[in-house]
Amino acid sequence: MPQIAPAFTLYADPRSGNCFKVWLMLGLLDLPFQWVSVDILNRETQTAEFLAMNPQGMVPVLRLSSGESLHESNAILCYLAQWSLNWLPRERLNQARVLQWLFFEQNSHEPNLAGAHFLTHYLGYAPDDPNIVGRIKRGYRALAVMEQRLATHDYLAGERLTIADIALYPYTHTAPDAGFDLGRFPGVRAWLARLEAQPRWLTMAALATSHGSLLSWSKRVLHGL
Numbered sequence: 001m002p003q004i005a006p007a008f009t010l011y012a013d014p015r016s017g018n019c020f021k022v023w024l025m026l027g028l029l030d031l032p033f034q035w036v037s038v039d040i041l042n043r044e045t046q047t048a049e050f051l052a053m054n055p056q057g058m059v060p061v062l063r064l065s066s067g068e069s070l071h072e073s074n075a076i077l078c079y080l081a082q083w084s085l086n087w088l089p090r091e092r093l094n095q096a097r098v099l100q101w102l103f104f105e106q107n108s109h110e111p112n113l114a115g116a117h118f119l120t121h122y123l124g125y126a127p128d129d130p131n132i133v134g135r136i137k138r139g140y141r142a143l144a145v146m147e148q149r150l151a152t153h154d155y156l157a158g159e160r161l162t163i164a165d166i167a168l169y170p171y172t173h174t175a176p177d178a179g180f181d182l183g184r185f186p187g188v189r190a191w192l193a194r195l196e197a198q199p200r201w202l203t204m205a206a207l208a209t210s211h212g213s214l215l216s217w218s219k220r221v222l223h224g225l
Contacts, residue, residue: 007064013038015040016059018110022080024170028166045057112142113142136180169192
């Protein structure tokens, strides 16, 4: 019998937490897809073929069965969430609360936690470089915002798991590798454990195992928590 083609193609670098979000969401929804590795350090996002899919030259990119492409990881999460009402509430205020965490993740969280790691591990910045010190300081401020919520709630938006939790998970999960001490944030640590106990939940280590050994910074699953 002829094989059914995957509904999606995910162009992604397994070192990227933004790519991990989409991979995790596809797995949680059990949606068929093909993974295509893209090495950002070798500038594979700057080819003419890739730029035709995303003129910004960034991963992830999700190619739909129609041939159209989506980029921006949190926009992709919103699109995929339509396959299940559990992940993105339809009620307007609750949906807006999910979106505010998505915006927070890209504006306050990801640039600092992911940025500190990328600059030190891949570009060779010293930990005491002012650019790193500033990112660490701002990253702790972002983690404190999460802690304020998670000290008294199980999830970030509402009282159930949503794509807000998926969006904030990757770079919080790997924060110790970026030099952050999560021991200061018991609510965040409990939230990480809560997510990782969910059925079908996957980690960055699982992504490395599934899609090659490009990762050198996410070999631990729970980071000792």
